[in-house]
Amino acid sequence: MQYRKYLAELIGTFMLVFCATGAGIANEASKGTITHVGVAITCGLIILSMIYALGDISGAHLNPAVSIAFAAAKRFSWSQVIPYSIAQTAGAVLASLSLKLLFPSSEFLGATMPSGSLTQSFVMEIILAVILMFVILAVSTGAKEKGITAGIAIASVVGLEIMFAGPICGASMNPARSFGPAIMSGHMEHFWIYLSAPVIGMLIATGLYNVIKEQKNT
Helix, strand or coil, X not given: CHHHHHHHHHHHHHHHHHHHHHHHHHHHHCCCCCHHHHHHHHHHHHHHHHHHHHXXXXXXXXXXXXXXXXXXXXXXXXXXXXXXXXXXXXXXXXHHHHHHHHXXXXXXXXXXXXXXXXXXXXXXXXXXXXXXXXXXXXXXXXXXXXXXXXXXXXXXXXXXXXHHXXXXXXXXXXXXXXXXXXXXXXXXXXXXXXXXXXXXXXXXHHHHHHHHHHHHHC
């Protein structure tokens, strides 16, 4: 029953975007009570929770770029990439719609925005995506992100990257996570960075990991 996987991806991405962007919105509304460190920890914890909750159902990709990279690594069917991406994007949009209703005065709704040059953010997002996907491939089984090791490792990387790179480029690493608040807030001007860079970075990570894996097996 494939619909269970799609529903799991929709629900998981909804929860990810609601908590990740919601933490930023709440931090802004509370004048910095949560802090940027708190936002980063929130993002890591919701990733960890969703991997444990949904990993054995859909793999807990929660990210179209991850699904594409898994398919490129031959761990996931290409025929499932579009349905997964649609479910993930729908979950992200619903989360941002919910936050818009809860925080109507928020201008950006947690949208990822470059703080410096577009080139700087584009390159940083690629590198962040490389690091994240490299770890995902190393700790996952097939296209399943399930288990104590996988959950802790992936959540730690997400929290770490948001901690130091969030103030510079937004540290999205996820087209769906960026699309939801961008479309709901009407700030689509920089979305191309957060659509293309994660996919490019994760495909690079797939190639790098395949080289390392081949070396290990020889």
